[in-house]
Structure formats: structure tokens, C-alpha cells
Amino acid sequence: MSAPNLFDKVWDAHTVRTLPGGQTQLLIGLHLIHEVTSPQAFAMLRERDLKVAYPERTVATVDHIIPTDTQLRPLRDSLAEEMMEAIETNCRDFGVRLLSPDKGEQGIVHVVGPERGLTQPGMTIVCGDSHTSTHGAFGTIALGIGTSQVAHVLATGTMALAKPKVRKVSVDGELGPGVTAKDVALAIIRHLGVQGGVGYAYEYAGDVFRNMSMEERMTVCNMSIEGGARCGYVCPDETTVEYLRGRDAVPTGEEFERAAEWWLSLASPEDARYDDEVHLLASEIEPTVTWGINPGQSIGVGGTLPDPAELPEGERFAVEEALAYMGLEGGQRLEGTPIDVAFIGSCTNGRLSDLRQAAAVVQATGGRVPDRVRALVVPGSQRVRAAAEAEGLHTIFTEAGFDWRQAGCSMCLAMNPDKLQGRELCASSSNRNFKGRQGSPTGRTLLMSPAMVAAAALAGEVRDVRSVGARVAA
Numbered sequence: 001m002s003a004p005n006l007f008d009k010v011w012d013a014h015t016v017r018t019l020p021g022g023q024t025q026l027l028i029g030l031h032l033i034h035e036v037t038s039p040q041a042f043a044m045l046r047e048r049d050l051k052v053a054y055p056e057r058t059v060a061t062v063d064h065i066i067p068t069d070t071q072l073r074p075l076r077d078s079l080a081e082e083m084m085e086a087i088e089t090n091c092r093d094f095g096v097r098l099l100s101p102d103k104g105e106q107g108i109v110h111v112v113g114p115e116r117g118l119t120q121p122g123m124t125i126v127c128g129d130s131h132t133s134t135h136g137a138f139g140t141i142a143l144g145i146g147t148s149q150v151a152h153v154l155a156t157g158t159m160a161l162a163k164p165k166v167r168k169v170s171v172d173g174e175l176g177p178g179v180t181a182k183d184v185a186l187a188i189i190r191h192l193g194v195q196g197g198v199g200y201a202y203e204y205a206g207d208v209f210r211n212m213s214m215e216e217r218m219t220v221c222n223m224s225i226e227g228g229a230r231c232g233y234v235c236p237d238e239t240t241v242e243y244l245r246g247r248d249a250v251p252t253g254e255e256f257e258r259a260a261e262w263w264l265s266l267a268s269p270e271d272a273r274y275d276d277e278v279h280l281l282a283s284e285i286e287p288t289v290t291w292g293i294n295p296g297q298s299i300g301v302g303g304t305l306p307d308p309a310e311l312p313e314g315e316r317f318a319v320e321e322a323l324a325y326m327g328l329e330g331g332q333r334l335e336g337t338p339i340d341v342a343f344i345g346s347c348t349n350g351r352l353s354d355l356r357q358a359a360a361v362v363q364a365t366g367g368r369v370p371d372r373v374r375a376l377v378v379p380g381s382q383r384v385r386a387a388a389e390a391e392g393l394h395t396i397f398t399e400a401g402f403d404w405r406q407a408g409c410s411m412c413l414a415m416n417p418d419k420l421q422g423r424e425l426c427a428s429s430s431n432r433n434f435k436g437r438q439g440s441p442t443g444r445t446l447l448m449s450p451a452m453v454a455a456a457a458l459a460g461e462v463r464d465v466r467s468v469g470a471r472v473a474a
């Protein structure tokens, strides 16, 4: 008999009961909320005269709509100001803590949860946001939910869910220089497909994840959803424990040691059972760039684009459609393609280590962003911004011609003034390259690591980060 994996253990520990239809009623340990998916949910509570069942397990932030040039109130965009006021009022009326920009606590929801130690191993975590999978880096069950589910969790602290299957995704060996967590995430998605994870939770394992920092694990877990998985996680280990020690929401002293012991005990054992297992080799992963309109359409930076004429009939259309939208030719190399905009930031790659890697490339290259390129560095949270400034990273960026911004989602989704214009081509450290994703209906996105974005910004074109000589690997 094989043993339960982490997902089974956390699921069982939070099961309230099995519902008549076969779903599980799951107790939710942490409910994170943001300004986009919460207003309607609070309205539903008001209509039915309900309270937030567990305000102490509910934490709010503002990220999508907040401008990143200045956060001074009232916000210049009246709709953004309205949304800001709505979340302030809702949090006040329902007794929910808002991580406020005035107190230096604000940031992207998936950055502030972990950095404050709100995200802890063994928890169930939900948020009305698809990239909630990020929190799985700590060995949690972390799920994105819809607005009506947000209302349900606010009102009951529980949620009905069918248990997904679990696939173990192992990446073994050692990553080469210049190959980052982002490249691992893109390689997994390319290998398994953007729909490959449907119905699954991904357990990330193997040498590569064992050696990763928590921030790198977050980058990969963040993109689980882009590979279709319901969520993704890494089993807690000493790296997890040491990351959490001393953070705001984490217990101290004896209580911390007890918690740490429990966290470590949740890790899947050697003989754990899985519904499926997949193995990838670290040595086969290159610095990766997307060329299409979903995150699975990527190549190693040195490679050439697929040629529709050489593809089987069934695959041809999707490639043709993507190449036509992107204005690229099959068989062409991506390296050397001129870019118009460079964006470093987002919940995938807007943490301190990401900014450090990008800054290292800027220093190693020594040049300046050409005038025709707009380059933005947007920290994932106010704390990340302050920490980066304390090490002088902002000076490295601004002296090289990058724009150093306030914390927020910024151009990842462009629900704020940071938008592409027309057909601009953007080298972006974010997670989605869908048509029109970055604010212009015809705008184009090349997803890559923050180090690669920095290299592209300085060259004004797609470059292999390894050619600039900076050691950017963790």
C-alpha cells in the first residue's frame, strides 16, 4: 500500500464532510481578496444580510487597478478611485484587514501573502484570482476561485470542491547558467501543454525544486494554472521553514519549532501514491521565450519558430494563427527580433530575487536602454520596492534608462494606465501572452525571465542572456 501525498494529507485535514453530490466541503484557512473580484461578493453578503464568517482569516490588498506612477489619492482615474474606495469601505464594514498603500503594506496579492508569512504550509488558501496557485510553493492547497465562490467563502469559511488528481512533475539534474525558474515553468507548460494539467494538482519535485529558493518555487507554482492545472505545490522542507522564520504572521519561539515540525511532516513520503508522474531533465531546459498567443508556444532562445508547412494538419492552424497575430514567420529565429517595450514585474517575477537578477544583467551589460524602447521595472509589493531600494537596485535601473515604478500588477494585465499601444511588442516577465493581454487589442507579448527581459531592454531586441556574460542563475 502506498502512502498519501501532501495533497491528500492537507485535503483530509480540511475536509468538513462529503456532500451528497460527491464534492467535498473544504475548510478554508486563508482567504485573500483584491479589488477586482471582491466588490460583487461583498454586495451579495449585504443583500442577504450576512457577515464575513472568519474576518481574521481574510486579508485584502489592492493590486490590479492601482497606478504605478503615483499612488497619491484621489487616484487620477475616477473608476480606479471608486474601486479603491469600495474595497476600503467593504473592509471597514466587514472587519477585514486591508494591506494599505499608506502603511507600506500593499502589493500584488500573491506577493504580499508569502512575504508577510500569511501563507504557511498545510493551509488551504483561496483567492478570486487564477494565480493563487503561487502559494502552493509553501506546500499548501492554493486555489483560484470565481466571484460567487468568493462570496461563499466570505460567508461560510468553506467551499465545495471535487478532489483533483495529483501528478508528480519531477525536474532532475542541474539548471545551466542563465536558466531560471521562469524557464522551468515555460518548459513544463510546453512539454505538457496548456490543457495538459486539466483535472490535476501538480506536485513539483526533483533536484531542481529541492535546490530552488522559495521565490523561485513561487514563480513555477504561479504558472501551474497556465498549464491547465488546478493548482501546483512543492513539499515543505528546510528552505520553506527558514523563509518563514521571523515573518509577521508566523509564530515565534517554541511555537514556531512546533509548527515547523508539523510543516515538514506534511511532505509526501518516498512511497507516496500519484495518479500520474512525469520527468523532465534540467539539462534540456534553455532560457525560453514565447513566440505565440498562449504560454505553451515557446522555444529555447537559440531556436527557430515552428514552420506551419512542416507540421501535421491538426497542429497547423493554431501555429499559423499565432504567427499571424505576432507578425512572425515560421522558421525564423526569435533572437534579434526588435522589441518596443520591456516589462519587469508581476506576481510571477516581481520579487526581490527577480529584480536582483535583472539588475545583475544590467550591470554586466553596462549599456543603456535605447530611446525607442520603453522599459518598466515594477516591484511586486511596497516591501519589495523598499528592499530593492535599500540595496541600490533602483539606481542601477534608472541609470540605465529603466522607469522605476510603484508596486502593482501594472502592465501584466493593464487594468491601470500601464498599457501597450497599438502593435507594440513587449518583452515581459509576466505569465500570459494572450491576444490583447497587455492593454492594446493588437499588442504583442513575449514571455521570458526577468533576466532575459533586462537583456532585451538593453539590446532593444531579443537576446540570449547567456551572451551578456552575467551569471543570473539563482
Ligand SMILES: CC(C)[C@H](C(=O)O)[C@@H](O)C(=O)O
Pocket (backbone or CB within 6 Å): 036, 037, 064, 128, 129, 130, 131, 144, 413
Ligand atoms: C483580474 C483577475 C480576476 C485575473 C485572474 O484571475 O487571474 C488577473 O489577475 C489575471 O492575471 O488575469
Ligand code: SF4
Pocket (backbone or CB within 6 Å): 063, 064, 108, 109, 129, 131, 346, 347, 348, 408, 409, 412, 413, 430, 431
Ligand atoms: S500580476 Fe498579473 S497575473 Fe498576477 S494577479 Fe496581477 S494581473 Fe494577475
